[in-house]
Amino acid sequence: MNKQIIIRQTQVGQWFGYAGGAGLMAALVGFIAQSGLTEFVGIALTIGLIGLFFWAALAPADFRAFVSGRQMRYSTGAVFGTLLLLGVVALTYVILQRAVITLDMTEGQRFSLSTETRAVLNRVVYPMRITGFYSPRLLSQREIDDQFFRLYEVETDGLITREYIDPEQQPALAQRYSVTFDGEIFLSYVNADGSTDFSTTTRVPISESQERDMTGAIARQLISGTLTVYFERSHGERDPLDSTQEGMSGINGGIQESGLITQPFDLQQVASVGGDLPTDASAFILARPLTDFSDSEIAVIDRYLKRGGALFIMSDVLFNADAFLRQDGKFNQFLWNNYGLRALDAAIVDPVSSQDTPLDIVSAAVYTDSAIAARLDSGDTPTLFRLARAVEISSNPPANTPNGRIVLSSPQSYGETNLKQLGETNTYAFDPEDIQGPLTSVAWAYNQKTGAKILLVGDSDFATNGQVLTGGNSILFTDGVAWLTGYGDQINYAPQAYRTGLPLMFVTGQTLDAIAFVTVILMPGLVLLTGFIVWTRRIRA
Amino acid sequence: MNGTWVVFRREVGQYFASPIAYLIAAALLLVTGLYFNADLTFSVGTKPAEPALIPLLLSFAMVFCAPLLTMRLLAEERREGTLELLLTAPVSDGAIVLGKFLSAWFYYTILLALTFIYQIILVSITQPDMGHTMAAYIGIWLYGGATLAVGILFSAITENQIVAAFLSIALLFILWMGELIGQIITNLELAEVVRQLTLIGHFTSSFAVGLIRAEDIAYYAGITALMLFIAIRVVESNRWR
Numbered sequence: 148m149n150k151q152i153i154i155r156q157t158q159v160g161q162w163f164g165y166a167g168g169a170g171l172m173a174a175l176v177g178f179i180a181q182s183g184l185t186e187f188v189g190i191a192l193t194i195g196l197i198g199l200f201f202w203a204a205l206a207p208a209d210f211r212a213f214v215s216g217r218q219m220r221y222s223t224g225a226v227f228g229t230l231l232l233l234g235v236v237a238l239t240y241v242i243l244q245r246a247v248i249t250l251d252m253t254e255g256q257r258f259s260l261s262t263e264t265r266a267v268l269n270r271v272v273y274p275m276r277i278t279g280f281y282s283p284r285l286l287s288q289r290e291i292d293d294q295f296f297r298l299y300e301v302e303t304d305g306l307i308t309r310e311y312i313d314p315e316q317q318p319a320l321a322q323r324y325s326v327t328f329d330g331e332i333f334l335s336y337v338n339a340d341g342s343t344d345f346s347t348t349t350r351v352p353i354s355e356s357q358e359r360d361m362t363g364a365i366a367r368q369l370i371s372g373t374l375t376v377y378f379e380r381s382h383g384e385r386d387p388l389d390s391t392q393e394g395m396s397g398i399n400g401g402i403q404e405s406g407l408i409t410q411p412f413d414l415q416q417v418a419s420v421g422g423d424l425p426t427d428a429s430a431f432i433l434a435r436p437l438t439d440f441s442d443s444e445i446a447v448i449d450r451y452l453k454r455g456g457a458l459f460i461m462s463d464v465l466f467n468a469d470a471f472l473r474q475d476g477k478f479n480q481f482l483w484n485n486y487g488l489r490a491l492d493a494a495i496v497d498p499v500s501s502q503d504t505p506l507d508i509v510s511a512a513v514y515t516d517s518a519i520a521a522r523l524d525s526g527d528t529p530t531l532f533r534l535a536r537a538v539e540i541s542s543n544p545p546a547n548t549p550n551g552r553i554v555l556s557s558p559q560s561y562g563e564t565n566l567k568q569l570g571e572t573n574t575y576a577f578d579p580e581d582i583q584g585p586l587t588s589v590a591w592a593y594n595q596k597t598g599a600k601i602l603l604v605g606d607s608d609f610a611t612n613g614q615v616l617t618g619g620n621s622i623l624f625t626d627g628v629a630w631l632t633g634y635g636d637q638i639n640y641a642p643q644a645y646r647t648g649l650p651l652m653f654v655t656g657q658t659l660d661a662i663a664f665v666t667v668i669l670m671p672g673l674v675l676l677t678g679f680i681v682w683t684r685r686i687r688a
Numbered sequence: 689m690n691g692t693w694v695v696f697r698r699e700v701g702q703y704f705a706s707p708i709a710y711l712i713a714a715a716l717l718l719v720t721g722l723y724f725n726a727d728l729t730f731s732v733g734t735k736p737a738e739p740a741l742i743p744l745l746l747s748f749a750m751v752f753c754a755p756l757l758t759m760r761l762l763a764e765e766r767r768e769g770t771l772e773l774l775l776t777a778p779v780s781d782g783a784i785v786l787g788k789f790l791s792a793w794f795y796y797t798i799l800l801a802l803t804f805i806y807q808i809i810l811v812s813i814t815q816p817d818m819g820h821t822m823a824a825y826i827g828i829w830l831y832g833g834a835t836l837a838v839g840i841l842f843s844a845i846t847e848n849q850i851v852a853a854f855l856s857i858a859l860l861f862i863l864w865m866g867e868l869i870g871q872i873i874t875n876l877e878l879a880e881v882v883r884q885l886t887l888i889g890h891f892t893s894s895f896a897v898g899l900i901r902a903e904d905i906a907y908y909a910g911i912t913a914l915m916l917f918i919a920i921r922v923v924e925s926n927r928w929r
Contacts, residue, residue: 154851165845180881187878225921232917236910244903252823253898283879290883290893294901313876652732652814659729662809666721670805671714678710685705 160206164213167198172230176237247301249294257357260298264362268302270369274337277309277351277361280326288330295357299365307365308337324348334364347371349404371406374429374632381415382436382471385461385607392613395434398624405625407634418443424451429632432459435607436471440478449481455598457631461607464494464536466570486592487544488603491537493562495586495605496575500557506534506575510619511557511585518630519591519602519623520553528619530554530589536605537562537586550592554623560584589623591630602627691779695787696794699761703795712756713799720745724806737816740824740896742803747828747891750835751864755856757795758839759849761788762923766847771926781924785840785916792836800829820898827895830908834887835860837915844922863887887911 174191181188203210213222251258260268277296281289289311299307314321314329323345324333332351336344349371351364378387378399387399387409402409412424412431424431424447431451440448452458460482462472472479474492483489500511510530513523523530540550562582563575588605604627609620628634654662703709723745731737738744762785765771774784810816842856843849865872866886873879883889890904 158846177881181877185878186875187881221925225918225925229914229918229921232914236906236914240903240906240910243901243906246902248902250823250900251898252819252900254817254819257897258899281876283874283876286876286879286883287889287893290889291897294893294899311876315874316876652728652737654728654732654813658813659725659732662728662813663721663725666724666805666809667718670721670802671717674710674714674717674802678707678714681705681710682707685707 157206157209160202160204161209163198163200163205164202164210165198167195167200167202168226170195170198172233175230176233180237247297258294258298260302261358264358265302267362267366267369268299268307271303271306271365273306275307275365275368276335276337276343277307278324278333278335278343278348279309279311280314280321280324280329280331280333281311282313282315282329285330292330292332292357296361299361325350332361334361334368336368349406367406370634372408374406374634375408375410375425375427376402376430376432376628376632377410377412377424377428379414379431379433379436380411381413382438382440384436385434385611387411387434390612392611394612395610397612397615398610398621401621401625402628405634407628407632414440414444414447418447423447424456428456429634430457430459430628432628433461433471434610435461435463437465437467438469439471439473439476442477445478445481448478449485452485452594452599452601453597457600458602459627459631460601460603461610462490462536462603462605463607464534464566464569466566482601482603483541485545486548486594486599486601487541487550488590488592488601489539490603490605491539491562491582492566493537493564493582493586494566494569494575495532495535495537495556495560495584495588496563496577497556497560497584499559502531505560508532508535508556508560508588510554510588511560512555514552514555517551517553517591519589519626522622522626523553523619528622530609530619530623531614531617532588532606533608533614534606535588537582538588538590538603538605540587540590540592544592545594547595548592549595550590552587553589553591555585555587558585560586562586600631602631691783692787692790695779695784696790699788699791700794703791709795712753713802716749716753716799717802719749720803720806724809737810737814739817739820739898742806743824743828744892744896746800746803747831747888747896748864750828750832751860752857754796754832754835754839754860755842755853757792758789758836758843759853759856760843761792761840762843762919763847763849763852767849771923775923775926782920785844785920785923789837789840789916789919792840793833796832796836797829800825800832817898823895823898823900826900827891827904830905830912831887831891831895834908834911834915837912837919838863841915841919841922844919860887 170191170193172195174188174195177185177188177191249258277299279289279292279296293309293311296309300309312320314326324331330353332353333348334351335348338344347368349364349367352360354360378384380386385393385395387395390396399409407429410425412428417423418441421443428451431448448456448458460472465471465473470476472482472490474490479489494506495508496505497508497511498505500509501507502509508531510523513520513530515521515523522528540552544550561577561584563569563577564580564582565575565578569575590603592601592603593599604623608614609617610624615621615624720742724742727738727741762771765774775781779787807816807818807821811818838860839852839856842852842859846852846855863886866883866889873882887908890907894901894904
């Protein structure tokens with residue numbers, strides 16, 4: 148039998164009363180939580196007053212009884228009891244929120260800091276700030292990120308703080324940080340007056356490895372300004388400020404973003420006055436000088452290396468008579484005698500491991516046992532060199548100066564020694580004068596006594612703006628610089644990734660069908676059958 | 689406590705003697721089963737299993753399921769006049785409300801346990817992050833308790849089950865909308881405060897990502913306690929109104 152639903156005016160009035168009471172309560176909570184008459188408090192208060200007004204208008208007797216009668220006594224007790232409980236709940240919530248008591252249940256401990264990160268955070272001495280730009284649309288993401296960022300705040304006892312800015316409400320500030328997308332994170336040092344030191348602001352990369360991104364950014368901040376890399380500029384080298392395809396502004400910017408300082412250096416001029424490389428030079432980059440070095444210039448480099456300097460040499464196949472690092476040149480001889488490394492006057496031709504032409508060589512093998520090549524993989528991240536020069540390492544290097552290969556061409560490759568013909572006609576063919584592969588294109592040497600390091604790459608195109616993002620070229624450059632400067636020793640750690648490496652699922656169609664049968668038909672069907680049995684038994688009873 | 693136990697047993701008995709409870713369970717399993725299979729088909733060979741898939745679905749489903757499970761608990765007693773009878777029985781008002789709430793929560797727990805079948809399937813075909821899954825299940829269990837408490841409150845307020853269910857759904861839907869609050873309110877601070885008040889805001893960014901926070905447990909426990917306390921006061925008001 149259908150029963151009619153009757154809603155009385157008094158009931159509607161009472162509902163308004165409940166809504167009004169809830170509004171007033173929300174206003175009270177908001178007033179306490181936000182310490183003032185905010186927009187939220189205003190809205191809640193308005194709802195409360197409107198509710199009470201309609202309650203009084205639609206159910207006057209009920210309202211009168213509430214205010215003055217027996218109901219008032221009981222209901223006042225109930226309201227106070229409710230408010231008291233609300234207060235206890237709110238207080239408990241706030242206390243627990245500030246206590247930051249969490250249990251990370253994820254398999255990869257995604258919301259916990261690794262020991263490597265803690266070691267980095269122990270080195271934080273000056274206040275830093277994590278600044279996140281989130282619009283209200285990313286409120287949920289912000290809260291997830293915040294749970295991770297607050298671990299850094301807790302771990303450093305507040306030396307690292309966090310702030311969140313709405314880029315839509317504060318566009319000027321967003322512009323100052325050069326915000327490019329919603330949810331972008333920055334890290335800066337904090338001035339004594341609590342303001343952000345914008346000269347130290349760096350962008351925190353966002354990948355699946357949240358901990359590595361943030362800890363890496365902190366580590367870079369910690370060493371920021373302590374390492375300086377000099378670019379030699381007096382022999383027609385590639386320009387680190389040139390933003391064309393042939394320039395090296397990309398790697399220059401990358402070095403700076405890593406917290407290192409880059410400076411130009413005029414070797415010719417310094418050598419002419421008997422000067423030296425600056426004492427703060429963490430590495431000296433020779434980005435394809437066109438002409439070879441004089442004795443005085445070699446002397447400058449020698450003195451630098453003897454005090455533990457680091458040299459990054461990029462040498463192309465050149466066709467001029469006084470080409471840099473020509474095989475019989477003085478500088479090449481210097482490297483061979485002191486470090487067991489030298490460049491050969493031979494262009495690598497690789498018909499097997501190459502791209503467009505056999506001169507565009509792709510790394511066929513990589514010695515990943517060195518810090519420089521640990522992240523290089525000839526399968527996934529091969530290096531690509533255009534017209535690369537063969538490099539030789541001595542099997543009998545000077546005492547205390549081990550050396551090693553990093554990148555090799557295929558066994559089918561060879562070193563074309565007829566550079567004149569190659570340069571004039573762009574033709575090449577294997578003949579008895581050529582060098583049989585595999586050939587080394589990247590090699591290193593390290594003097595254990597002085598601490599001098601040399602990285603010799605038989606190509607410079609790989610680090611140009613046009614090529615640096617190809618394959619593992621950028622890895623070779625950045626990890627090479629990191630090894631030379633010791634930067635890698637300070638930021639190298641392996642905290643867990645955002646995703647814990649959970650395996651992908653691979654199931655057959657048959658298995659999927661079986662799962663669908665069990666979950667969509669069998670399970671609900673069994674429950675329905677049980678319900679049917681219960682129902683029929685009930686009817687019989 | 690004895691009174692609570694008596695009411696609890698009576699209500700649990702009613703749940704399992706009613707075909708409606710089985711219908712709800714079957715419907716829920718059908719929906720979760722379809723959702724699970726759709727995600728599974730999509731995930732094969734492309735991504736790892738989503739550990740909080742079912743709890744996330746239930747966080748929305750409970751907006752509608754909780755009122756369905758609780759709407760009759762007190763409203764029916766009042767409508768049929770048995771509430772007065774119950775109030776004269778040697779059980780306190782608190783025991784009545786608590787017993788009924790616990791029975792609904794128990795039934796919900798059984799429903800939740802039935803969905804473990806999906807986890808068993810996942811374990812047999814891949815390596816899901818079980819810690820993450822457990823956190824999500826603990827969260828949705830507490831979340832469910834809070835939604836049921838809201839349902840009980842509205843069931844206590846009105847004698848009409850439909851009205852009770854409608855009001856519960858309306859409030860739970862508003863509380864569920866917390867996830868979208870940032871798209872509704874442009875003021876970040878205000879949106880944050882509102883989100884802190886919503887049920888979903890304490891689930892998606894903690895339990896659902898594998899993190900258990902004391903404040904979220906306190907929030908759900910607090911909401912549940914508050915709703916039940918008010919429901920008890922409403923039932924109690926029958927004595928003096």
